[in-house]
Amino acid sequence: MSSPTQKNDSNAMEDSYWNSAAGQKWVDFQDEMDSLLETVKDQLLAKTNIEIGEHILDIGCGTGATTRDAAALAGAGGSVIGADISGLLLECAQQVAIDQNAASIEYLLVDGQTHDFTENSLDVLISRFGVMFFNDPVAAFTNMTRALKPGGRVSFVSWSYMNENPWFRIPRDVAIDRLGAVAPGDPHAPGPMAFADLDRVSGILSDAGLRDVVASSEKIDLFYRGTLDAATYLACNVGPVMRVVKELGGSPDDVKAISEKITSEMQNFVVPGGLSIPASLNFFSARKG
Ligand SMILES: C[S@@+](CC[C@H](N)C(=O)[O-])C[C@H]1O[C@@H](n2cnc3c(N)ncnc32)[C@H](O)[C@@H]1O
Numbered sequence: 067m068s069s070p071t072q073k074n075d076s077n078a079m080e081d082s083y084w085n086s087a088a089g090q091k092w093v094d095f096q097d098e099m100d101s102l103l104e105t106v107k108d109q110l111l112a113k114t115n116i117e118i119g120e121h122i123l124d125i126g127c128g129t130g131a132t133t134r135d136a137a138a139l140a141g142a143g144g145s146v147i148g149a150d151i152s153g154l155l156l157e158c159a160q161q162v163a164i165d166q167n168a169a170s171i172e173y174l175l176v177d178g179q180t181h182d183f184t185e186n187s188l189d190v191l192i193s194r195f196g197v198m199f200f201n202d203p204v205a206a207f208t209n210m211t212r213a214l215k216p217g218g219r220v221s222f223v224s225w226s227y228m229n230e231n232p233w234f235r236i237p238r239d240v241a242i243d244r245l246g247a248v249a250p251g252d253p254h255a256p257g258p259m260a261f262a263d264l265d266r267v268s269g270i271l272s273d274a275g276l277r278d279v280v281a282s283s284e285k286i287d288l289f290y291r292g293t294l295d296a297a298t299y300l301a302c303n304v305g306p307v308m309r310v311v312k313e314l315g316g317s318p319d320d321v322k323a324i325s326e327k328i329t330s331e332m333q334n335f336v337v338p339g340g341l342s343i344p345a346s347l348n349f350f351s352a353r354k355g
Contacts, residue, residue: 077151077177080199080256084152091304092128093158098300100131102233102290106223106347107132107194109286111139113349114221119143120189122169123213125178125222126150126196130159130171136192137168144169147188150196151177179206183213190214193222198260203267207274214354220276221351224261226283230346232335233288234258237301240327241310244320248313264348276352283348290341297341298329 083089092099100107110132116122116139124133127148137146146169150156156173164171174181179200191210200206207220214220228234242248254260261267264281271279290297301307302325311321335341 076205077179077199077201077256080201081151081177084150084199085154089152089154092152093154095300095304096129096158098290098292098296099304100129102288102300102343103131103194105286105288106345107135109284109347110192110194110221110223110349111135113351114190114192114219116140116144116190120169121187122146122190122192123183123188123210124148124196125191125193125210126199127159127173127193128152128155128196130156130162130173132192132194133159133171133173134162134164134168136190137171138165140169142167142169146171147174147183148172149174149176149178149181149183151175151199178210180209183210185212186215188213188215189218191218191220191222195224195258197222198224198258199256201256203260203270204273207271207276211274211276211354216354218354219351220271220353222349224267224348224350225258226346226348227262228259232332233301233343233345234306236331237324237328238306238310240331241307241316241324244324244327245310245314245316248310261348261350267348267350271350271352275355277355279350279352281348281350283346285344285346288343288345290343292340294329294332294336294341297332298325301328301332 118141120140122136127133127150130148133146133148153175156175268279268281335343
């Protein structure tokens with residue numbers, strides 16, 4: 067990993083969030099999260115059509131599952147930059163061995179919104195759930211687009227609305243039922259559901275100077291390999307539950323009650339070998355002019 071570049075404070079809240087306990091949880095549950103989100107990665111890469119020798123930027127790469135698969139697709143002549151604002155997640159990414167036949171990978175600890183990426187150097191910008199956290203998305207995409215060669219592609223996936231994603235909705239609703247509603251926030255504020263509105267995000271990409279913007283919402287099933295109890299534990303630790311509990315001062319007894327209710331609500335998703343959880347995802351593609 068490169069030494070941290072200067073980060074201005076434009077994404078200071080996300081910087082501190084992903085470098086604190088929340089980021090550490092992604093590290094602790096890395097294998098489970100990668101397993102749960104594997105279909106999403108595979109769908110994203112299938113849509114991106116990476117070619118041998120391409121130079122790729124994976125924004126908000128986290129612990130690097132998508133980065134590594136993109137490197138395998140680009141082959142030894144290609145390169146992938148995995149860029150992320152979290153040193154915790156990047157350290158974890160760096161510990162995973164890279165296939166010798168894969169493209170070289172460089173991990174950068176940077177804010178994608180402001181980092182001075184080499185201009186006109188990249189063929190593709192990809193991201194699995196790593197671009198919804200910018201405080202100024204147009205500025206961020208304008209900055210990252212500079213790094214694309216003319217004609218270079220953008221291909222990423224975000225979550226659709228919370229109500230269509232029970233992985234988020236059930237824990238959030240159960241926590242609110244127990245503790246009361248949290249203050250309503252700006253639906254477009256940085257966060258997992260900030261890119262739920264296809265038209266809004268398409269506008270962001272156009273305003274950033276991209277063309278041929280294509281946006282689609284698709285239903286897929288996430289597959290969790292493990293028990294119902296383990297899935298509940300994951301949902302309670304990585305997701306909206308802890309935010310609600312923290313904001314409303316929930317006690318350990320509340321957390322226990324919330325967890326039991328989530329287990330009973332997620333019972334419907336149990337299938338042989340794990341849980342099949344319906345999800346609604348937004349896929350976006352665009353091109354630099
Ligand atoms: C939901 S995680 C997704 C991680 C990874 N792409 C995956 O699918 O496993 C979001 C990631 O975006 C990163 N992130 C948030 N804001 C960022 C920014 N301004 N610049 C770069 N990365 C950022 C976080 O640190 C985190 O790793």
